[in-house]
Amino acid sequence: MHKLFYLRIYYFIGLIIGLLSIETKAEIDKFPADADESRQIVLPVRQICMGKPWSNIVWIHLHDDEETSRQVALQKLSDLRQGCLIDLPHGGRREISINTAKVSYSFDPNRIFTVNGRQAALHCRRGDCAFALTQLSLAVEEMLSQYLQQSQLIVALHNNHASGLSVLTYQQRAKMANVVRQVAINPEQNPHDFFLVTMQQAYDFLSQQGFNVVLQNNIEVSDDGSLSVWAGRKQIDYINIEAGIGHNKAQTAMLAAVWMYMQNYHIK
Ligand SMILES: [Zn+2]
Structure with missing residues (x-):
């Protein structure tokens, strides 16, 4: 019993x-980690391809909570039956969080592409914070060399909220300091739907089609570690398609204009 x-x-x-x-x-x-945590995946990069990749062009989606822009990009790639999107799935949140026995930290994945940027962006909560910075730096360098360093055009896709960023924010900045070279505003467009670009050629092409466009001053821009700052320094043609969250139609039209730009200037 x-x-x-x-x-x-x-x-x-x-x-x-x-x-x-x-x-x-x-x-x-x-989220695999080995015993010494040296192979911890810090940047969960995945490449989604819908046919043959472009050799010189990268599309990238960094913020996991900006679902509109991810869907717009995937739909366009699916229609084109070519090209790839770099995506960083990390639990549907804006920030990436790393939690192991050794260290706990988080960061905004669009503030890590320069040395100063990632030092400021890394919020270390517990443990070996120097190790965290080294670990993050290695992961960023690997991502840059594998996917971005060789590209001639980077197309980033983002979404903002009604109370957040808009082309008017940049208009104000342009008045305050020399961080923006040119701003084109079409009053008929929603101010939350705008392009941020690093090259005059892209500014001219997109503004002539009646879109809101900001041309970054690649020299004077403050180093916040974002991909636009890194691309500006490298003189890489970079286009951020920034649209209000839920603005599928507007962002789809913006991406269609970028596709025309790609065909005119980058696809031989
Ligand atoms: Zn974003």
Whole structure:
């Protein structure tokens, strides 16, 4: 009688441990780390291709909570049956968070592309913060060399909120300091739907079609570690398609204009 009771208890405990270990394994599968954490995945980069990749052009989506722009990009690639999108899925949040036994930190994935930018962007909560910065720097350098360094055109896709960024923000900045070279505003367009570009050629092409466009001053722009700052320094043609969240139609039209630009200037 007692023996059977204890057997049942042991069976029950075994079952619980088994379930717990499955749960732990699933967590590890999502975010693998080895013993010394040197191979921890800090930037969960995935490349989604819909046919043949472009050799000199990259489309990129950095903020996981900006779903409109991801869907617009994937739909366009699907229609074109070519090209790739670099995407960073990280739990549907704007920031990426790293939590291990050794260190706990988070950062905005569009503030990490320069040395100063990522030092300012890294919010270290616990543990070896110097290690966190080294780990993040290695991951960024690897991402840049693998996907972005060789590109001639980078097309980034973002969304903003009604109370957030708009072309009017840049108009104000242009008045305050020399960080913006030119701003084109079409009063018929929603101010939240605008392009931020690094090259005069892209500014001219897109503004002539009646879009809101900001031309970054690649020399004077403040170093916030964003991809536009990095691309400006490297003299890479960079176009950020920035649209209000939920503005599918507007962002689709903006991406169609960029596709025309790609065909005119970058696809031989
Ligand atoms: Zn964004």
